[in-house]
Amino acid sequence: MLKYEVVVIGGGPAGLAAAIEAKKNGVQSILVIDRDRELGGILQQCIHNGFGLHVFKQELTGPEYAERFINELKEMDIAYKLDTMVLDISEDRVLSAINTKDGFMKIKAKAVILAMGCRERTRGAIAIPGTRPAGIFTAGTAQRYINMEGYMVGRRVVILGSGDIGLIMARRLTLEGAKVLAVAELMPFSSGLTRNIVQCLDDYNIPLLLNHTVIQIKGKNRVEAVVIAQVDNDKKPIPGTEKEFDCDTLLLSVGLIPENELSKSANVKLSHITGGPIVNESMETTVKGIFACGNVLHVHDLVDWVTKESQKAGKSAARFIKNQLKDSKDIVKTFAGDGVSYIVPHMIRTHNIEDTLDLLMRVKEVYKNSKLIVKADGKIIKEIYKKHMAPGEMERISIPSSILKEQRIREISVAIGKEGE
Amino acid sequence: MGCRLTVSKEENGYKVTGNSCKRGAAYGIKEMTNPTRVIPTTVKIRNGFLKRLPVKTNGSIPKELIFKCMEIINSVEVEAPVKIGDVIIENILGTGVDVVATKTMASISCKKI
Numbered sequence: 464m465l466k467y468e469v470v471v472i473g474g475g476p477a478g479l480a481a482a483i484e485a486k487k488n489g490v491q492s493i494l495v496i497d498r499d500r501e502l503g504g505i506l507q508q509c510i511h512n513g514f515g516l517h518v519f520k521q522e523l524t525g526p527e528y529a530e531r532f533i534n535e536l537k538e539m540d541i542a543y544k545l546d547t548m549v550l551d552i553s554e555d556r557v558l559s560a561i562n563t564k565d566g567f568m569k570i571k572a573k574a575v576i577l578a579m580g581c582r583e584r585t586r587g588a589i590a591i592p593g594t595r596p597a598g599i600f601t602a603g604t605a606q607r608y609i610n611m612e613g614y615m616v617g618r619r620v621v622i623l624g625s626g627d628i629g630l631i632m633a634r635r636l637t638l639e640g641a642k643v644l645a646v647a648e649l650m651p652f653s654s655g656l657t658r659n660i661v662q663c664l665d666d667y668n669i670p671l672l673l674n675h676t677v678i679q680i681k682g683k684n685r686v687e688a689v690v691i692a693q694v695d696n697d698k699k700p701i702p703g704t705e706k707e708f709d710c711d712t713l714l715l716s717v718g719l720i721p722e723n724e725l726s727k728s729a730n731v732k733l734s735h736i737t738g739g740p741i742v743n744e745s746m747e748t749t750v751k752g753i754f755a756c757g758n759v760l761h762v763h764d765l766v767d768w769v770t771k772e773s774q775k776a777g778k779s780a781a782r783f784i785k786n787q788l789k790d791s792k793d794i795v796k797t798f799a800g801d802g803v804s805y806i807v808p809h810m811i812r813t814h815n816i817e818d819t820l821d822l823l824m825r826v827k828e829v830y831k832n833s834k835l836i837v838k839a840d841g842k843i844i845k846e847i848y849k850k851h852m853a854p855g856e857m858e859r860i861s862i863p864s865s866i867l868k869e870q871r872i873r874e875i876s877v878a879i880g881k882e883g884e
Numbered sequence: 885m886g887c888r889l890t891v892s893k894e895e896n897g898y899k900v901t902g903n904s905c906k907r908g909a910a911y912g913i914k915e916m917t918n919p920t921r922v923i924p925t926t927v928k929i930r931n932g933f934l935k936r937l938p939v940k941t942n943g944s945i946p947k948e949l950i951f952k953c954m955e956i957i958n959s960v961e962v963e964a965p966v967k968i969g970d971v972i973i974e975n976i977l978g979t980g981v982d983v984v985a986t987k988t989m990a991s992i993s994c995k996k997i
Contacts, residue, residue, distance in 0.1 A: 501933070510938035510986065511924045524924050526938050526987035530968055610926055613935030638925055638954055657888070662921065666947065850902070851888050 465570040467542075469780050470558060471495045472549050472725065473578035475504020476766050477757025477773040479532035481576045484777030486539050490784060494570070495536070495543040496560060502536070502543060503529030504580060506766065508607045511631050513658070517767035528766060552729040556752055574752045574780040577726055577740065578773065581719040581758040583628075589717050591623075593680030596687070602628040602716035606635070615639060617712025621689050622646045623677045625653035625660070626855070627764070629716025634663035636714075643667070644708045647675040647691050649698060652829045654855040656764060676700065680713060689713050719762045729753055736805045737761040743810040744820060745779035745788055746772065754780050761807050761823070764857045768823065775821075788815055793871070800838075800878025802827050804854070811875070816864040824860070824877060829853045832882045835860060839872040848882060891916050920944035923953055924986070927972060931991045932964035939972050943981040952977060964991035 469485045471478045474497030482495050501507065506514070509525030516522060519531075536543070547562040558570040583601040600608075600616055606628065608614040618641050622629045625648040633643045646664060651673050653660055664671050672691065678700050679690035693704035721739035723731070731740045732749040739760040740748040747754050756776035757769045782788050795811040806824045822837075830852045837845040837860060844866055852858060860877065889902045889912040900912035914920065922944045926936035945953060953976055962972060966985045973983035 507987075510926060510940075512922050512940060522922070524938060524940055524986040527968065530988060609936075610938065611934050611936055613926075613928070635925075638923070638950070666921070 464557075465494075465568055466572075467492045467494045467570065468573045468784055469493045469576060469777075470556075470570055470572035470574075471576040471578055472552075472558075473497060473504065473580055473757070473759070474499070474502040474543060474545070475578065475580050475757065476506055476529065476532065476769050477580065477759070477776075478504070478576070478578035479529070479536055480770045480773035481578055481754075481756055481777035481780070482541050483532065483535050483539060484774040485576075485781045486541055486777075488778050488781035490781045493541045494572075495541060496547050496549055496558075497543065497545055498548045500546055502533045502545070505603070508603070508610045509631075510610045511635070514766050517765065518770050525766075532770075549725055552725050552753070554730050554750055556729075572752075573784050574754065575729075576773075576776055576780055577723075577731070577748070577753065577755040577759050578757050578776075579722045579725060579759045581721045581762055584715070584718040584720060586715060589715075591677050591680055593689075594682060596680070596682040596685050598682070598686035598712045599680065600712070600714055602626075602632045602714045605632055605712075605714055609635060609639060615641070616714075617641060617686075617710070619644060619710040620712040620714060621677070621691070621708050621710045622714045622716060624648065624716035624718070625655050625671060626716045626718065627655045627659050629714065630655045630659040630663040632714055632716070633669050634667060637667045637669070641712075643669050644710055645670045645672050645691065647672045647677060649674070649676045649694060652853060652855075654853075656855060657853075677713065678705065681707075686711050686713055719758065721759045721762065723759060726753075726755070726759070731755070734805065734809065736799075737807065739807075741809045742807065743794075744808050744812060744816055745782070746776035746808070747779060747783070747788070752783055754783075761805065764855060768857060768859070771821075772823070782815075795867070795872050796874050797822065798874055798876040799824065800836075800876045802830065802833075802879030803835075803877050806877055811867070813864070813867045813872070816867065819861040819863055820867060822860045822862065822875075822877065824858050825854055826852045826858060826879060827854060830879055834880050834882055836878050836880045837862065838876045838878070839866075839870065840874055846880075852879070919947045921947055921950060923950060923957070923983075925954065925957055927957060927983075928961040929966065929989060930961060930963045932966070932989045933992060934989065937962060937964075937966055937972075937989055938986045939983050940986050941976065941979075941981045942984045943979075945976070945979050945981055949977055949979065953983075957983060964989050 506525035506529040514528040551559040681688040692700040740755040756773040797806040900909040924940040929937040
């Protein structure tokens with residue numbers, strides 16, 4: 464059996480940052496495992512710019528952002544295995560993995576970091592009626608075809624879903640000479656970043672149809688048309704609003720789901736809201752010594768936050784190995800109040816917090832001129848005024864550890880309040 | 885993340901509000917007067933680890949030149965290996981901006997990078 468102190472599953476931005484940080488914190492033997500042919504994860508297909516504004520204070524493309532971390536990993540002599548699939552993780556941190564060179568492997572780890580990212584929801588997940596012709600892609604698959612493999616996916620395109628990948632693909636297809644007829648969005652607002660709506664749709668006069676969805680796909684061998692209709696408040700199509708778009712391609716950007724099949728095999732408890740593991744202040748899951756970070760934990764808006772969260776997971780794994788993470792019965796629970804859909808982390812052992820406790824969350828709707836109200840056992844400890852909040856953009860709140868350690872708090876909640884209340 | 889800018893036209897130029905740094909003010913005025921964009925795209929690569937090499941303009945170019953730039957970028961084919969930052973097209977359309985590689989790509993003969 465192979466033995467490592469830390470095994471990181473996934474060589475994307477989360478896995479790379481976690482592995483590097485673990486090494487910086489004194490872990491000697493680390494192995495990163497990835498099922499793809501190169502490190503970098505989905506960043507390699509995200510050739511657009513805008514990454515790294517927070518971490519590097521400059522705008523990088525996905526491959527550039529990845530390459531910085533890949534180089535650092537290699538300079539630090541951290542071992543990695545590519546084209547390798549992890550099949551199973553046990554609760555006592557024994558992994559089964561396989562590739563064509565080493566064959567089947569059992570690997571024992573003192574700490575495991577889950578960094579498998581997320582996967583896209585497909586047509587099946589949203590059950591669009593109609594035939595099943597060629598020409599229906601998830602936005603990410605189309606991105607990989609166009610940006611890495613050199614295949615154009617279509618000429619006349621309709622996109623369903625205005626998440627960031629959908630928006631970015633609208634621009635990408637337009638630049639490559641395709642006609643994007645429309646981006647349809649079920650919700651009354653886009654779930655993408657504002658800058659992407661401006662730079663990907665407005666720049667190219669691509670219409671964004673809010674409160675609309677695809678109700679029919681036509682075509683036998685290849686997509687020939689899709690029918691889009693407006694929806695009412697219950698998200699039901701309104702008869703008489705149907706519009707047919709002649710197109711050869713439909714891209715779906717209808718949400719991402721944390722990829723937690725392996726976490727389940729290790730008995731890691733998942734949150735039904737984020738779809739990712741329930742974690743504590745150290746990014747440790749409900750199974751001792753198994754940590755999680757990045758999109759496997761909850762879907763992020765910016766890779767910069769993935770990096771920061773993963774550094775914490777890497778550092779925590781190092782502290783775990785050195786027996787520096789202390790267990791405690793006094794656990795502070797976080798609670799998503801009115802207007803907030805979730806908060807990560809879910810549980811906090813206050814004495815393990817080093818300087819600040821960072822809470823990451825998403826709000827449920829678009830809020831203007833509102834505030835985030837942080838309460839500890841019902842008492843307000845922080846209020847943050849926000850001109851604009853939207854579900855597409857993650858909110859972060861830092862709470863100094865001094866506030867938490869002084870008092871014996873049992874619950875921290877974050878809710879949305881109107882300005883002036 | 886980010887700020888929500890409001891740009892209003894005043895007698896002597898534009899006034900930006902809602903920004904939390906100087907960069908935001910400059911960006912707001914630029915969006916109103918001369919919007920520019922960085923173009924991230926790909927070029928064909930021979931003998932490369934992948935079929936496409938990601939590239940970008942290493943500065944922003946006026947929005948109306950985007951499609952003209954794409955025509956030139958699409959006519960180029962490079963040969964692996966390529967290093968990140970290598971200039972692929974110099975001074976595109978006389979803008980003073982270069983198109984550079986955004987990824988190091990080994991040639992197919994040394995498959996693992």
